[in-house]
Amino acid sequence: MLLSALGFFLAVISIIGMYFYLKPGLPSVEILREVKLQTPMRIFTQDGKLISQYGVKRRIPVSLDDVPETLVQALIATEDSRFYSHIGVDPIGVGRAFLNLITTGERGQGASTLTMQMARGFFLTKEKKFSRKIRELFIALHMEQELSKDEILELYLNKVELGHRAFGFGAAAQVYYGKNLKQLNLAQLATLAGLPQAPSVLNPISRPERSKERRRIVLLRMLDEGYINRQQFDEASQAPVTAKKHGAELALDAPYLADLIYNEMVEIYGKEIAETSGFNVFATATYDMQKAAQEAVIQNLHDYDERHGFRGPLAQLWEPLERAVAKPVAVVDGIEQGNPSPVELPPRINKNAWSIEKVTAYLDSVEEIDPLLPAVVMTVQEKSVDVIIADGRMIQLVWDGLDWARAYIDDQTQGDEPEVAADILQEGMLVYIRKRPQDDVWQLGQLPDAAGALVALDPYDGSVKAVVGGYSFYKSQFNRATQAKRQVGSNIKPFVYASAIGNGYTLASIMNDAPINQWDSSSGVAWRPQNSPAVYEGPIRLRVALGMSKNVVSVRLLRGVGIDETVDYISRFGFDKDDIPRDETLSLGSGSHTPLEVVSGIAVLANGGFAVRPYFIERIENDLEELIWQAQPVYACNPCDDESPELEQVLNESDIEARLAAQFSQKLGRNSQKKKVKQSAQQVISSQTAFLVTEMMHSAVKANGNWNKKTFWLGTGWRATNLLQRDDIGGKTGTSNDSKDTWFSGFAGNLVATTWVGFDDASRQLGRASRNQNLVNKNPEKFNWIGNALIGTEAGAMSAQPAWIRFMQEVLKDQPQVPKKNSRRYYPG
Structure with missing residues (x-):
């Protein structure tokens, strides 16, 4: 054992010597400081409402000041309890890993510090080789010499991979909880702090039980380090798993408009730069006009589709009971024979009907097509039906939401108007329903067969206001x-x-x-x-x-x-x-x-x-929200004697963003100089x-x-x-x-x-x-x-x-x- 310890310390001394020998060839401090976090491209309406986000890696950069102290404590307690005292390499952790190696013959996981994880994340792979580990140690030592602890921690908070394409804790808070970090409670922060070890198998969406156990370990470490008390531990460890997958918080989902802008950005900048440089792209369309256009097209297609009739259910999940048919009333010598008045019959039970649990499980697999929701008919009354949707809610469709649904025969022909709900639907039918925007009434729906389009623009400069x-x-x-x-x-x-x-x-x-x-x-x-x-x-x-x-x-x-x-x-x-x-x-x-x-x-x-030229992009900002490009359209005027707004930008021509902005302007044939008199469009x-x-x-x-x-x-x-x-x-x-x-x-x-x-x-x-x-x-x-x-x-x-x-x-x-x-x-x- 003594010889082993001596060998260990000799190895450490040798590694330190090698570090100083190889130090000149390690990444410079400038490279470390200027590592640009890959952030997605976000597309906004002209008035600043988010409509889409593009990029494989979801990232929401945060500063250390914006991070709850509880999260920092959870990370340090779990990943690197001596972070603020070691030199980038934790001798105690390394010694523990070395002891595990010589006693079991297996390589452990306990020696990496946060700094070493950062070194691996920025410059190395995750392969388990001694050569990679030595390079990791060298880079970690170098980082500790050139960067402060807070700088390293802030890089870690923004860089670490946390599953579901979330990189950094700002993005993870949005992806898992749909909130920012400061809105999360102790249980949620502890869940995120447990992800770096193995985000694919410990995340609360894919593996909720394993995530819950990992959360408990994080909370135990926080309790051991004195960051929380026993009551906080008990409450947080017993809290339910509340995570579910969230996308970007869109003010309006406008994919046709966003796709046009995305393709234009990719054409000019290339896919990698467009998706990872954190561009904020502002459309010429406004929120109100784009929303109105989408609603107008959708409602119009429903109107066309519904006046041509109901094409029937998507599926019949179980056989309904036979529809009761009234017996004809005979008239003899002017006197009605039989009982012409309705008789209350006891409800019949359909033994073929699915349970609510089976129905909702099935509905989870059926595609939603906004604004259409899949639903299953559970009961049919004279002038209404009760349907159930995927979240278990029972919704009644009254006659006002059903009466349009005469039968579709072909594009030229429709059946008779329905008189009762049973003329339209039967128990066990899978259908779509939608809520009418004008009065919030739920009604039977169907995916329109016909297609439609709308495009609106300002005729005086060509700016597209809605498309x-x-x-x-998505269809x-x-x-x-x-x-x-x-x-x-x-x-x-x-x-x-x-x-x-x-x-x-x-x-x-x-x-x-x-x-x-x-x-x-x-x-x-x-x-x-x-x-x-x-x-x-x-x-x-x-x-x-x-x-x-x-x-x-x-x-x-x-x-x-x-x-x-x-x-x-x-x-x-x-x-x-x-x-x-x-x-x-x-x-x-x-x-x-x-x-x-x-x-x-x-x-x-x-x-x-x-002849004005249609255009979709009003301006582009970089990830620091600095203006890097502004559209300079031609105008329907001659002469145009007033000046266009001055662009607040000072860019060096050697700057990549400046060069890309110039390429963008050149490609589109529009001017991006700092100040320019309005250009007149050609009068045709x-x-x-x-x-x-x-x-x-x-x-x-x-x-x-x-x-x-x-x-x-x-x-x-x-x-x-x-x-x-x-x-x-x-x-x-x-x-x-x-x-x-x-x-x-x-x-x-x-x-x-x-x-x-x-x-x-x-x-x-x-x-x-x-x-x-x-x-x-x-x-x-x-x-x-x-x-x-x-x-x-x-x-x-x-x-x-x-x-x-x-x-x-x-x-x-x-x-x-x-x-x-x-x-x-x-x-x-």
Whole structure:
């Protein structure tokens, strides 16, 4: 034993000698101090509301002053009780480990100090080799010489891996408890302090029992060290495990918007830098507008889906009891035979029914698709049903939440209105339910088959104020607002009419609204474009023709201007020439464009003729919340004589953030200099042409003329003015052949927006909906205006426009109307 001890001390002396010999080659103090913690990229709305977070490693840096003393005590007691007295290597711990080695022949775990753990975490691997251990000792000694104890502890608190991709205790508090460190109690802090030893097997989510035992060990060490008393130990050790997995605390989950920004950041910075540099990226969209857009798209798709009928349950979990059927009453000589009055029967017990425990366990495995919750029907009454959801709550769906659900037969046909709940649901059915946002009533739901999109922007600088690419990003990451090129139908007409106005036509120009029958000798088929509906007015002014969306007039205008001239003119609005058909179907919207392209074109009309560029990122900050990049858009003004806001940034060109910011600006074609006069966007059409087309679009969204004088007529988008009760709006409906794509695009206040509804399967028609008297009875004064009570063939005004109206109703409710004399739309600049 004496020889062993002597050998141990000789080894220690040799190691110390080796340390001083190798010290010049160890990591410098500057490297240690400048080790940059990998922190995720966070994306905010323009007004600072968190909408997403990207990065494999979740990290919330904390300073030592922000860490509860209890956590520090728990760590020191458990991991390194002599932390503040040793030199980076604990001789007592090393001696204990060495003794264990020579007595058992096995390498133990008890010799590492917090400093050694830090050395391993920053610079080494976890392999159990003597060579690695010696390097770990050297780096630990070096760290103790160059850094203070508090600096080492703070690095440890922010660096250590704690499971579920949480690095550092700030992130762990959020991941496991959804709180910051100062909000945690003793039991929770002790749980976190027990994680560094083996986060994968000791964490309270995956292994709650092992975590609870580890917590007890931590509390015992704290009791032994005098940090807590026996009462605190008893209370904390007996406390229930309260941890569950939490994501980032999002003010709004806006994945389609966040994904656009994330991809733009990755394109410029690269994936690793974008995800680990702690960027705070601020969108051009505001919280209120983005939220309103998402709710409008979701509600509109539910409205479409529900007026076409209920497609049935997701599954039938058990066989229900046979539905009781009333016996017919015979009438003999005018006297009813039998008992016509209802008889109270005792409730029947279904022995096939699952227990509540089995039902809730099953529901845990069924996907939630916000705002839809999976539920199982437990009982069916005459006009209501009771369902249970995954957390065990029993919810009653009253008739008001069921009466929409007539049977879906196909896209063109629906069944009869239900009369009782049993016409719709049976016991044991797995269904979706949702809470209506307008009145908090729970109702039967289903995942919409149709898809939708909405994009809104400021027409004067191109900043995107809201973007929604579908019903659920988690079901389909395909962003229909920016990626789906779909036939635009009559949404192309404002641009065709602009071409005509730009080539000498006026709002009062008379065109012949009469059928066209043109023989095509090359195909042997006559082309007969028709109005929808097939009503022809004869001579008609352009203002009325656009407002009533007369197809044949659009064709005649194209012929009058010429196809090549029209294609060139329409391309000024930002449409790719390759996507514009070079035949007469162009005038009816046979070309395919994305909603973002369409709304960008509408912006040119709304802002007086300037081609602003859509952009999604307003500014970028580094992890210290210092501004490193600010968008410098071009504006719809000429001249632009006022200066843009001064950027508060002083960056060295050798700084990586400065260089990356410069790359970002160069890539996007925008300026990031410290001070710059506003740049004017290119004026692609005259302000006079823009004014005249928007005047026609005003007429397209309201009732016009005088009924008594027989001059009354409705624009195809008349519901917009009826529901918004504003005079500063204009727009255009759009429907492709066979109602496969439906659109509405327009302006209101100082916003432009486009909505689209269709199926992802471009060959599928949106169909038609027959009258559902149950829905009409609920709100007869608004029947056929907006919502799921609409009837008839699906078209732009019926399918897409309601989402546009809902969005504008919400975002403009507190905004005054914009008089023409004050609107930049008419007096750009």
